[in-house]
Amino acid sequence: MKKVASILRYTILTLGALIMILPFFWMLSTSLKTQPETVQIPPVWIPKQLQWGNYVEAFKAAPFARYFVNSVIVTGVTTIGQLFTSILAAFAFSKLRFWGKNILFLIFLGTMMIPGEMLIIPNFVTLSNMHLVNTYGALILPWLASFFTVFTLRQTFNSVSDQTYFAAKIDGASDWRFLWHILVPMSKSTITAVTVLQVIGSWNAFMWPLIVTNDENMRTLPVGLQAFTTDAGTNFALLMAASTFVIIPMVVVYIFLQKYIIAGISNSGLKG
Amino acid sequence: MQVTFKDVTLSYDGKRDILKHLNFVIQEGSLVCLLGPSGGGKSTTLNLISGLLAPTGGHIFFDDADVTKKDALGRKVGMVFQNYALYPHLTVLKNIEFPLKMAKMSKADRTKRAKELAALVHVEDQLDKKPGELSGGQQQRVAIARALAKEPSILLLDEPLSNLDARLRIEMREEIRRIQRETGVTTVFVTHDQDEAMHISDQIMVLHDGHIQQFSTPKKLYASPDNLFVAQFIGEPVINSIPATALNHDLAGIVPDSILTQAQTAGIRPEALTLPQRALDPLVTLHGKVLEFDQFGRESTANIDYNGYQLISTEMSQLAHDTKELDFTLEKKGFFLFDADGKRIFGGDTPMVLVGDQSAQKDPAAAPTESGGDTHAE
Ligand SMILES: Nc1ncnc2c1ncn2[C@@H]1O[C@H](COP(=O)(O)OP(=O)(O)O)[C@@H](O)[C@H]1O
Ligand SMILES: [Mg+2]
Numbered sequence: 001m002k003k004v005a006s007i008l009r010y011t012i013l014t015l016g017a018l019i020m021i022l023p024f025f026w027m028l029s030t031s032l033k034t035q036p037e038t039v040q041i042p043p044v045w046i047p048k049q050l051q052w053g054n055y056v057e058a059f060k061a062a063p064f065a066r067y068f069v070n071s072v073i074v075t076g077v078t079t080i081g082q083l084f085t086s087i088l089a090a091f092a093f094s095k096l097r098f099w100g101k102n103i104l105f106l107i108f109l110g111t112m113m114i115p116g117e118m119l120i121i122p123n124f125v126t127l128s129n130m131h132l133v134n135t136y137g138a139l140i141l142p143w144l145a146s147f148f149t150v151f152t153l154r155q156t157f158n159s160v161s162d163q164t165y166f167a168a169k170i171d172g173a174s175d176w177r178f179l180w181h182i183l184v185p186m187s188k189s190t191i192t193a194v195t196v197l198q199v200i201g202s203w204n205a206f207m208w209p210l211i212v213t214n215d216e217n218m219r220t221l222p223v224g225l226q227a228f229t230t231d232a233g234t235n236f237a238l239l240m241a242a243s244t245f246v247i248i249p250m251v252v253v254y255i256f257l258q259k260y261i262i263a264g265i266s267n268s269g270l271k272g
Numbered sequence: 273m274q275v276t277f278k279d280v281t282l283s284y285d286g287k288r289d290i291l292k293h294l295n296f297v298i299q300e301g302s303l304v305c306l307l308g309p310s311g312g313g314k315s316t317t318l319n320l321i322s323g324l325l326a327p328t329g330g331h332i333f334f335d336d337a338d339v340t341k342k343d344a345l346g347r348k349v350g351m352v353f354q355n356y357a358l359y360p361h362l363t364v365l366k367n368i369e370f371p372l373k374m375a376k377m378s379k380a381d382r383t384k385r386a387k388e389l390a391a392l393v394h395v396e397d398q399l400d401k402k403p404g405e406l407s408g409g410q411q412q413r414v415a416i417a418r419a420l421a422k423e424p425s426i427l428l429l430d431e432p433l434s435n436l437d438a439r440l441r442i443e444m445r446e447e448i449r450r451i452q453r454e455t456g457v458t459t460v461f462v463t464h465d466q467d468e469a470m471h472i473s474d475q476i477m478v479l480h481d482g483h484i485q486q487f488s489t490p491k492k493l494y495a496s497p498d499n500l501f502v503a504q505f506i507g508e509p510v511i512n513s514i515p516a517t518a519l520n521h522d523l524a525g526i527v528p529d530s531i532l533t534q535a536q537t538a539g540i541r542p543e544a545l546t547l548p549q550r551a552l553d554p555l556v557t558l559h560g561k562v563l564e565f566d567q568f569g570r571e572s573t574a575n576i577d578y579n580g581y582q583l584i585s586t587e588m589s590q591l592a593h594d595t596k597e598l599d600f601t602l603e604k605k606g607f608f609l610f611d612a613d614g615k616r617i618f619g620g621d622t623p624m625v626l627v628g629d630q631s632a633q634k635d636p637a638a639a640p641t642e643s644g645g646d647t648h649a650e
Binding site for chain 1: 322324343344345349350351353354355357359360361370371374375418419421422
């Protein structure tokens with residue numbers, strides 16, 4: 001009985017894993033196909049001859065080096081900035097006493113219920129009034145604060161007892177020292193997890209960069225992938241080749257920090 | 273450092289006073305226990321001493337300096353918390369060094385000092401471990417070392433032993449006493465365990481209901497409780513308390529009428545009931561029925577029915593096992609009468625003025641002193 005259950009469990013998990021990996025496999029396989037192979041029926045799983053040249057061609061098709069630099073800047077600044085503001089806010093909500101703390105927290109919590117799509121137009125209008133369209137400012141500014149991150153960090157900070165905070169105070173640590181020397185190191189796994197999630201989110205962002213940039217030089221990698229879709233149709237082989245090198249940095253990040261991501265998500269009480 | 277509270281009041285919400293007009297002096301170099309049931313305001317009092325809380329009213333002095341407005345750092349206190357509150361990501365050495373680092377002591381100096389402290393509390397061989405790898409007792413030792421690192425003016429401990437198992441608790445309380453003696457630091461120790469308090473303190477402050485019930489030496493607390501609450505809180509087994517009227521008949525002609533009419537409750541320590549042949553300083557002989565008699569090793573408990581009230585005695589090991597009824601002695605020591613407000617009006621260090629006792633003269637100097645006035649007698 002136990003054995004059957006175990007076989008069943010492994011079968012289901014294996015199937016799940018295969019389903020998850022299939023799109024990636026399809027992407028890799030397509031990136032190495034010839035143009036006709038990409039649309040052939042029945043589908044070709046492994047191309048007859050691997051078209052490594054697709055990668056060279058894809059890289060030359062648009063200024064990907066520039067896009068790459070843009071993506072790194074936007075992702076880096078967004079992540080660091082957001083982490084910084086969120087850590088400060090989460091600390092205040094978790095350990096400090098100030099007037100209106102609970103009401104403010106509830107209001108912020110309420111903002112989490114507003115769908116992101118609804119914010120696109122007001123944010124766009126604001127930023128264009130500030131003449132920031134087509135600048136890094138537009139790509140970065142709206143993402144420098146995230147209540148989701150504040151909320152997740154607050155949960156973790158709350159799990160550090162107030163006694164620890166008082167102990168540090170008595171030991172002579174200012175709030176600032178306590179935050180960076182005690183609280184943040186103690187919350188390392190959650191902070192790593194939200195950082196990775198944020199890096200992946202920023203790196204993959206598509207809608208917002210598409211809307212606030214129309215200058216070639218300001219585009220990020222995901223937006224740049226549009227280069228392969230023209231009025232004449234989509235060149236799937238090249239698109240998949242480009243997609244592959246766009247996601248590789250994220251795969252690397254994920255593989256190295258997997259342990260923290262899983263620990264962080266299960267710690268914070270947030271699932272999925 | 274001598275700590276003085278002058279008329280200190282505290283309310284968390286501005287409505288209910290948790291502490292009501294507290295006045296006391298903690299002598300330099302002494303170990304004082306704050307004792308009382310949970311919710312009695314012990315932690316609150318400790319936090320007021322530490323500066324983590326500011327009083328709603330009144331003043332706090334360290335020696336002659338008014339520190340009411342100073343925070344914890346300014347008061348230079350050291351504190352040990354119930355859950356130890358060590359920094360889990362730092363090694364034992366780094367934990368002890370932390371307050372010194374905050375005080376900007378040089379690396380070499382603070383390592384030297386931290387090692388001395390580790391040796392004092394016997395964790396010198398654990399320096400490179402993280403707190404999570406230590407036992408509860410060892411974590412407690414590290415917490416004490418950290419609290420002592422910057423040579424605090426006063427060491428405060430909030431129920432430091434309650435997370436330890438029974439055996440370790442006894443070991444650690446002796447350790448705290450030893451460390452306190454070796455360093456001479458004025459120490460305030462919070463506990464709800466009367467046994468713990470009785471064993472380690474120079475003085476005990478019993479806190480209940482926002483008031484100091486009594487502040488005196490452990491000995492005096494036991495032998496001369498100021499009120500019924502203290503009498504019932506201190507002592508194991510618990511003091512027998514029965515309505516004073518039950519004793520009226522037997523005490524008439526012995527205890528003056530003026531006292532008997534005021535008395536509401538009688539308190540009798542279990543060792544104040546003995547067999548007549550073993551009596552030392554008898555007040556009166558009583559008669560009762562044996563309900564139950566248990567003997568285990570050298571200890572015994574007799575459960576006696578006296579006028580319909582049950583009395584426990586621990587001094588009747590000589591009792592024959594088939595005894596049904598007996599005469600037994602009520603000793604002077606360990607017998608108290610309390611009035612309707614719970615105040616002690618007879619027994620303890622109140623001079624016993626008995627009926628027909630010519631030598632008895634009210635001696636004002638021997639009257640019960642105000643709490644806190646007496647010094648340590650050990
Ligand atoms: N931070 C606080 N806010 C409001 N009430 C509190 C707070 N801390 C303690 N109290 C109340 O004050 C009273 C005394 O608490 P405390 O000093 O912790 O007692 P003890 O340490 O003797 O158990 C209790 O009734 C408790 O509910
Ligand atoms: Mg307490």
